[in-house]
Amino acid sequence: MGSRRGYKVVGVAVAIIVILSISIPVGNSGVASPLQQYDDVLNQDYRKKSSNYTQSVLISFVLDDSRSMVTRYNSSGDTWLDTAKDAVKALLDQLSDESICLSIWDFSGNSERRWSGPNGTPISSTDYLTNIIRDPVRLGDDYGGFDGRQAIRNEIELLDNPPGQTCIWDAIGGAYEDLKFYSSMYPGHKPALVVLSDGPDAQASDASAIQMQKIEACSDYWCPWDDEANGTINYTMHRGKYTLDLWDPPMSTTWLEALNHGGAVDFDRTGLLNAQLPIYTVGLGLEHHLPPSEPATPIWPGEVLDNFFALCTDTTVTPPCKESGTHEYNLWRIANTSGSGDANYYYTGTSDALIHIYEEIGIKLMSQLSHLPIRINSNADFAAYGFPGNGTAGNPWLIENYEINGSGYGYCIYIGNTTDEFVVRECYLHDASGCYQPPYFQDSGLTLYCVQNGTIDQNNISLNDKNGLHLRYSSYNTITNNSLNYNSWENIMVRWNSDNNTIKNNRVTSSCYGIFINDCCDNLITSNVVLFNIYGIFMDEPNSIKNIIKKNIMSNNEYGIFIYASSTNNLIYHNNFINNTRQAIEWCGNGTKSFQEALNQWDDGYPSGGNYWDDYIGTDSQSGPGQNEPGSDGIGDTPYWLDEYPLMSPFNYTEYDIPLQQGWNLISLPARQLNESVDSVLESIDGKWDCIQTYDSTTSTWKTHNSHRPPSLNDYTEMNHLKAYWINITESGVTLIIKGDRFDSALTIPLYAGWNLVGYPSLNTKTVANALGGTGADHVMVCDTSKPYNIKEVGPSYLMKPGEGYWMHVPFDTVWTV
Known part of the structure; x- marks a missing residue:
C-alpha cells in the first residue's frame, strides 16, 4: 500500500484482503500463513484506532449520486448510493477528531454542486468560494448536541438523485480548487480529495435519445487529459469512450467524437493530471482493464491515439484536440499522478466492497501522511501548524509520521530559532532540492538552525540534494534511531557551534560524508552504523574539539575516520573499523600523524582499551598498562598506529x-x-x-x-x-x-x-x-x-x-x- 503507485481491484470475496493490501501464499509446510491466522483478531481493533492517532486530515469528497447509483443494488439489497454513503461514513470513523471535512460535492442538472451543510442549501461551482453557508467542520467539535463527525453524516444523508448529467471532471476540479484554497489555512493538516464515480453520462436528461452535443457538457472548466501546471487551455474537440445507456445494465460503451455543437466542447479547461495535492479515485462498475492504462484504442482518420499518453496527433484542428481514453483510465491516472504519487486508484465491480475501500483510504491517510514541506521559524510556529504538544519536556511538540518531498523547496523540514522541546519522529524526508541558499535553504531533508531541545527519532532521511540532516548553531539536541542514506553531500552535518548534541543508534550509509563535524565541541557520537561512504566520520577544521566518538561501526568506507590537525582532544574508542580502504587519518597538512604526534586520544586507557581494527596483525600474549606482563587480556601487545590499546575482537x-x-x-x-x-x-x-x-x-x-x-x-x-x-x-x-x-x-x-x-x-x-x-x-x-x-x-x-x-x-x- 504505502508509497506504491498504481491501482487496486476489490471484490466481495476478498474484502479482508483489501484491508490488508496483500495476498500471501501458504508455505511449504501447509500451515496457514499468519495473514490468514490473524485477520479476525486484528480487525477487532480496525475501527477503534482512529481516536488514538495524532495526525490530522483536511478532506473533501466527490460522490456520484446520479440515477445509475439508485437503480443498482448490492448483495444486501441496498442501492449503490446508500452503500457509498455508508463508505464515506466509515472513512470518517478512521480520522482523528482534529481532522476537518471541508466539502462534499455531487451533481445537479448539468453542473456540479458543493453542499453547504445539513441546514444549508447546495451551491454551484460558480460562486462556491464566496457563497459558503458553513465553515469547514472539525470532526471532534460540538455542533449543537452532536459532534462534527455526525454533522457530516447528516449532510451525507441529504445527497439525493438529481436529474441531469454526471459532471465528474468539473466536480473533481471544483473540489480540488476548494481544497487548495483551504489547505493554506490548515498547514498542519494533510489535504486529500476522495472521488467516487460509476461512469459519465452521454445523455443530458432522462430522455432515451443520445445527445451528442452533451457528451462533454459536464467538462466545462476541468479535464482529465492535461497537467494542472499547464494552466487553462482552449479545446474545440474531445474524443473518448462513453456510456450509451446508463439505465439498462449491463452498460454498453463505444468510442464517440464530440465536436463543437452548441458550445458543448469549445471551452477553456484546466487539466487534473499531476495535481499538487493527492486525489484518491474509486471506479465503481466501470469498463475495467488490467491495468487501466491498457484498453484498446481506436485509430481516427489523420491521427494516432495512444491511451497511455492520451495525445491526439491530428494537426488539422486548431486549437488542439485531446483524447482521454476510458473513464477508468482517466480516474486511474488522475490518482496515479497526484500528490507526488501518494494516492491510489481503486476498482470494484459492485458496491459491496466500497466500505472496505474507504476504510483502507482512511487508514492510509492516518498513517504516514504526505505533507508539504514544513517551515518553523519560531516557537510560535509549532502551534500555528497545529502540531500536538505544548513545548514542554513532558509534552513536546510532535511532528510525526509525515512523508515530505522537498523537491523545489530546498528543505523538507526547517526548524529555526526555537528553544521549545519538540520531537520529529517516523517521517520520510526525501528529495529536498532546487533552492540552495544557505543558511536558510540547504537542499537538506531536515535543517536545525539556532535550535535547542529537539529530538530527531526513527526517521528515514534519504535522497536529498545536499545534506540529510543539517545542524547549524544548534545545541543540546538528540539524534537517534534514524536511517540516512544516499544524501549527496553529507548524511549528517554538524556545523558551527553546534555543541552538546547526542548522535546515537543511527544508520548512515552511501554518501560522500557519513557524519561531518565542523567547528563543534562536546558532542557524543555513539552506537551508529556508518557504511559505504567516502568519509565515514569527517572532522573538519577549525576547532572540532572534545567530541566523544565511541561504539560505532565504520565499515566499507573509503576512510573510516578523517580528522584535520586543528580538531584536537577528541576521544575515540570502542569503535569497530572493518574493511575501510583507509581506517583512520589525522591530517596535518603535510601528511598523517604518527602515534607519538597524535592530537586526539584513540583509546580509553587500560584496561578499557581502544578500538577494533580488522587489519591489525598484532598478537595478544601480554597484558598490563605497558603490555609487558604475562597473559592475554583481549588487547593487542603493540599499538595500531594511533591506538595504544587495540582490541583483538570487535567491541560488543x-x-x-x-x-x-x-x-x-x-x-x-x-x-x-x-x-x-x-x-x-x-x-x-x-x-x-x-x-x-x-x-x-x-x-x-x-x-x-x-x-x-x-x-x-x-x-x-x-x-x-x-x-x-x-x-x-x-x-x-x-x-x-x-x-x-x-x-x-x-x-x-x-x-x-x-x-x-x-x-x-x-x-x-x-x-x-x-x-x-x-x-x-x-x-x-x-x-x-x-x-x-x-x-x-x-x-x-x-x-x-x-x-x-x-x-x-x-x-x-x-x-x-x-
Missing part, C-alpha cells in the same frame, strides 16, 4: 543461535546487524526458508518477502531489530545464527493502539510483567507450534527470551522501552 560483538522448527516460526533479532538485508541476516539458513512476513501497525498492513519472487515484487528487503517476523522454514533441524553487536543502551519501540508485531532486541530474559511495565499491554502472544494457528497467549510471569517475536495488544498508543 555477539553470536546468538535461534533453533527453528519446520513450518512457521516467530523470530526477532537480538543484536544489531552490520548488514540488515534479508539475505545477509538469514545467511546461515540460506535455502531453508521460503517466506517471511511482518505486520505494520501504523498502516494495518502485512508485508512479505518471498524467496521465490523477483526482488521487485517483495515488500521489503531489510530486517529491522525493532520488528518481529514470521518465517516459514522448509526443513527440520534448522538453526539461525544471528551475528552482530549487543545493544548497550535501552531502545524504544512505539506501540500503537491494537495489535503490534514486535521484536525483543535484548540478550536478557525478563518476565512479561517486568519487561512491559508501564506500557498498558493487556495481551501478549508467542509462537507455539503445538497450538492451533501456532500461537498462544502468555501471562505476566512468562519469560521473554532473545530471538523471540511477540504479538502485543495495547489499548492506546504508547512507547515500550526495552
Whole structure:
C-alpha cells in the first residue's frame, strides 16, 4: 500500500484482503500463513484506532449520486448510493477528531454542486468560494448536541438523485480548487480529495435519445487529459469512450467524437493530471482493464491515439484536440499522478466492497501522511501548524509520521530559532532540492538552525540534494534511531557551534560524508552504523574539539575516520573499523600523524582499551598498562598506529543461535546487524526458508518477502531489530545464527493502539510483567507450534527470551522501552 503507485481491484470475496493490501501464499509446510491466522483478531481493533492517532486530515469528497447509483443494488439489497454513503461514513470513523471535512460535492442538472451543510442549501461551482453557508467542520467539535463527525453524516444523508448529467471532471476540479484554497489555512493538516464515480453520462436528461452535443457538457472548466501546471487551455474537440445507456445494465460503451455543437466542447479547461495535492479515485462498475492504462484504442482518420499518453496527433484542428481514453483510465491516472504519487486508484465491480475501500483510504491517510514541506521559524510556529504538544519536556511538540518531498523547496523540514522541546519522529524526508541558499535553504531533508531541545527519532532521511540532516548553531539536541542514506553531500552535518548534541543508534550509509563535524565541541557520537561512504566520520577544521566518538561501526568506507590537525582532544574508542580502504587519518597538512604526534586520544586507557581494527596483525600474549606482563587480556601487545590499546575482537560483538522448527516460526533479532538485508541476516539458513512476513501497525498492513519472487515484487528487503517476523522454514533441524553487536543502551519501540508485531532486541530474559511495565499491554502472544494457528497467549510471569517475536495488544498508543 504505502508509497506504491498504481491501482487496486476489490471484490466481495476478498474484502479482508483489501484491508490488508496483500495476498500471501501458504508455505511449504501447509500451515496457514499468519495473514490468514490473524485477520479476525486484528480487525477487532480496525475501527477503534482512529481516536488514538495524532495526525490530522483536511478532506473533501466527490460522490456520484446520479440515477445509475439508485437503480443498482448490492448483495444486501441496498442501492449503490446508500452503500457509498455508508463508505464515506466509515472513512470518517478512521480520522482523528482534529481532522476537518471541508466539502462534499455531487451533481445537479448539468453542473456540479458543493453542499453547504445539513441546514444549508447546495451551491454551484460558480460562486462556491464566496457563497459558503458553513465553515469547514472539525470532526471532534460540538455542533449543537452532536459532534462534527455526525454533522457530516447528516449532510451525507441529504445527497439525493438529481436529474441531469454526471459532471465528474468539473466536480473533481471544483473540489480540488476548494481544497487548495483551504489547505493554506490548515498547514498542519494533510489535504486529500476522495472521488467516487460509476461512469459519465452521454445523455443530458432522462430522455432515451443520445445527445451528442452533451457528451462533454459536464467538462466545462476541468479535464482529465492535461497537467494542472499547464494552466487553462482552449479545446474545440474531445474524443473518448462513453456510456450509451446508463439505465439498462449491463452498460454498453463505444468510442464517440464530440465536436463543437452548441458550445458543448469549445471551452477553456484546466487539466487534473499531476495535481499538487493527492486525489484518491474509486471506479465503481466501470469498463475495467488490467491495468487501466491498457484498453484498446481506436485509430481516427489523420491521427494516432495512444491511451497511455492520451495525445491526439491530428494537426488539422486548431486549437488542439485531446483524447482521454476510458473513464477508468482517466480516474486511474488522475490518482496515479497526484500528490507526488501518494494516492491510489481503486476498482470494484459492485458496491459491496466500497466500505472496505474507504476504510483502507482512511487508514492510509492516518498513517504516514504526505505533507508539504514544513517551515518553523519560531516557537510560535509549532502551534500555528497545529502540531500536538505544548513545548514542554513532558509534552513536546510532535511532528510525526509525515512523508515530505522537498523537491523545489530546498528543505523538507526547517526548524529555526526555537528553544521549545519538540520531537520529529517516523517521517520520510526525501528529495529536498532546487533552492540552495544557505543558511536558510540547504537542499537538506531536515535543517536545525539556532535550535535547542529537539529530538530527531526513527526517521528515514534519504535522497536529498545536499545534506540529510543539517545542524547549524544548534545545541543540546538528540539524534537517534534514524536511517540516512544516499544524501549527496553529507548524511549528517554538524556545523558551527553546534555543541552538546547526542548522535546515537543511527544508520548512515552511501554518501560522500557519513557524519561531518565542523567547528563543534562536546558532542557524543555513539552506537551508529556508518557504511559505504567516502568519509565515514569527517572532522573538519577549525576547532572540532572534545567530541566523544565511541561504539560505532565504520565499515566499507573509503576512510573510516578523517580528522584535520586543528580538531584536537577528541576521544575515540570502542569503535569497530572493518574493511575501510583507509581506517583512520589525522591530517596535518603535510601528511598523517604518527602515534607519538597524535592530537586526539584513540583509546580509553587500560584496561578499557581502544578500538577494533580488522587489519591489525598484532598478537595478544601480554597484558598490563605497558603490555609487558604475562597473559592475554583481549588487547593487542603493540599499538595500531594511533591506538595504544587495540582490541583483538570487535567491541560488543555477539553470536546468538535461534533453533527453528519446520513450518512457521516467530523470530526477532537480538543484536544489531552490520548488514540488515534479508539475505545477509538469514545467511546461515540460506535455502531453508521460503517466506517471511511482518505486520505494520501504523498502516494495518502485512508485508512479505518471498524467496521465490523477483526482488521487485517483495515488500521489503531489510530486517529491522525493532520488528518481529514470521518465517516459514522448509526443513527440520534448522538453526539461525544471528551475528552482530549487543545493544548497550535501552531502545524504544512505539506501540500503537491494537495489535503490534514486535521484536525483543535484548540478550536478557525478563518476565512479561517486568519487561512491559508501564506500557498498558493487556495481551501478549508467542509462537507455539503445538497450538492451533501456532500461537498462544502468555501471562505476566512468562519469560521473554532473545530471538523471540511477540504479538502485543495495547489499548492506546504508547512507547515500550526495552
